[in-house]
Amino acid sequence: MASPKVAVLVFPGTNSEVETWRICRDVGLDSDVVHWSRAQTLPDYDAYVLPGGFAYEDRIRAGAVPAHDPMMDYVIEAAQGGKLVLGICNGAQIVLEAGLVPGTGPVRKPTAAFTKNGPVPHFVCKHVYLKLAVDPGRCAITAALERDAVIPAWAAHGEGRLAATTDHLQEIVDGGHLAFVYAHADGTVDERATPNASALFCAGLTNKAGNVLAIMPHPERDAWNFNHPRRREGTDILAPSGGVKLFSAFAKALKS
Amino acid sequence: MSLYSVAVKLKIPDNEAYTALTALRRLGVNVARLERAVVWQFEDAADPVARIERSETLYNPNKHELEVLEQNGPRAGEAWIEELGAREERGMRRYIAWRLFADAHAPADDATVRAAVERLLCNPAIERAIT
Numbered sequence: 001m002a003s004p005k006v007a008v009l010v011f012p013g014t015n016s017e018v019e020t021w022r023i024c025r026d027v028g029l030d031s032d033v034v035h036w037s038r039a040q041t042l043p044d045y046d047a048y049v050l051p052g053g054f055a056y057e058d059r060i061r062a063g064a065v066p067a068h069d070p071m072m073d074y075v076i077e078a079a080q081g082g083k084l085v086l087g088i089c090n091g092a093q094i095v096l097e098a099g100l101v102p103g104t105g106p107v108r109k110p111t112a113a114f115t116k117n118g119p120v121p122h123f124v125c126k127h128v129y130l131k132l133a134v135d136p137g138r139c140a141i142t143a144a145l146e147r148d149a150v151i152p153a154w155a156a157h158g159e160g161r162l163a164a165t166t167d168h169l170q171e172i173v174d175g176g177h178l179a180f181v182y183a184h185a186d187g188t189v190d191e192r193a194t195p196n197a198s199a200l201f202c203a204g205l206t207n208k209a210g211n212v213l214a215i216m217p218h219p220e221r222d223a224w225n226f227n228h229p230r231r232r233e234g235t236d237i238l239a240p241s242g243g244v245k246l247f248s249a250f251a252k253a254l255k256s
Numbered sequence: 257m258s259l260y261s262v263a264v265k266l267k268i269p270d271n272e273a274y275t276a277l278t279a280l281r282r283l284g285v286n287v288a289r290l291e292r293a294v295v296w297q298f299e300d301a302a303d304p305v306a307r308i309e310r311s312e313t314l315y316n317p318n319k320h321e322l323e324v325l326e327q328n329g330p331r332a333g334e335a336w337i338e339e340l341g342a343r344e345e346r347g348m349r350r351y352i353a354w355r356l357f358a359d360a361h362a363p364a365d366d367a368t369v370r371a372a373v374e375r376l377l378c379n380p381a382i383e384r385a386i387t
Contacts, residue, residue, distance in 0.1 A: 059275045060377065061383075065376075113382045
């Protein structure tokens with residue numbers, strides 16, 4: 001069987017495509033960086049990763065313009081067909097604006113947003129932990145993680161606070177869309193572990209089918225020993241307890 | 257009490273407005289021209305222009321121009337977008353005003369403005385549109 005191919009999408013203003021491509025490569029995925037001018041090649045891929053950055057300079061709202069980019073026509077069609085889609089940081093904002101997660105409304109009619117941080121609307125750059133908040137099998141990308149898995153990552157965003165109406169937040173809870181919450185290293189969840197006052201302590205959302213995952217923090221920035229806070233963990237270049245856990249699970253999902 | 261609305265517009269090319277224009281056209285919303293401004297609304301000021309001009313974070317004379325609006329709401333062809341739950345800044349409410357034109361000077365009709373708001377300019381999960 002041919003190795004699954006992953007497209008790491010680049011919109012004008014994306015800036016995390018290289019480390020995202022590298023971590024996909026280092027967990028054994030055949031991945032390419034695909035720029036917006038090559039959108040027509042996207043149907044050739046088996047999965048899509050939308051990395052961080054400031055696509056279209058966050059004009060109008062973070063994720064609003066790229067959600068309507070021709071690249072997203074392919075990604076939305078692929079997601080509806082069951083292919084895996086992972087959005088990280090700005091990629092998560094795009095996935096939300098495209099209506100793929102939580103997916104409780106029509107496509108490109110968002111019912112939630114990752115918006116300005118609270119309580120003070122400042123950019124946050126902080127080491128954080130993500131705790132899996134659903135049954136691992138609820139989302140295909142997390143299926144290989146253990147229950148209540150805690151994954152280290154770096155939050156680096158000015159607009160990462162989940163916001164929605166009370167009804168839509170309830171839909172997120174009832175529908176099992178809350179994939180990851182912010183936590184302490186020991187897995188306890190509270191306001192102090194949440195760097196941006198995100199509703200429900202939300203760090204990541206999935207859709208009804210569980211093939212799309214949007215996470216605000218960057219696990220790829222805590223994946224190798226050179227950027228993992230506990231440096232020199234083992235002899236491998238990858239830090240086994242780092243953010244690589246999520247990408248290993250992503251690779252397993254693609255190869256299973 | 258008097259209510260004032262002061263629009264702060266770029267006098268240099270507005271890249272964000274141009275991006276919005278091209279995105280709307282791609283979505284099939286027929287707009288010839290688009291203007292964007294930040295509208296600050298506040299009550300009781302001896303000199304509303306001076307109140308904005310005093311703040312270097314709101315107004316830079318090298319790239320902005322100010323206009324005291326004749327009405328405290330959207331004009332024809334215009335939509336104001338307000339962030340839900342936003343705190344007042346220095347006692348002022350903040351709106352993003354998008355003004356759409358059907359040709360060089362004629363404002364876009366209501367249906368066009370509504371389409372632009374629904375398809376791109378407003379995320380109702382976090383924003384409110386006034387048209």
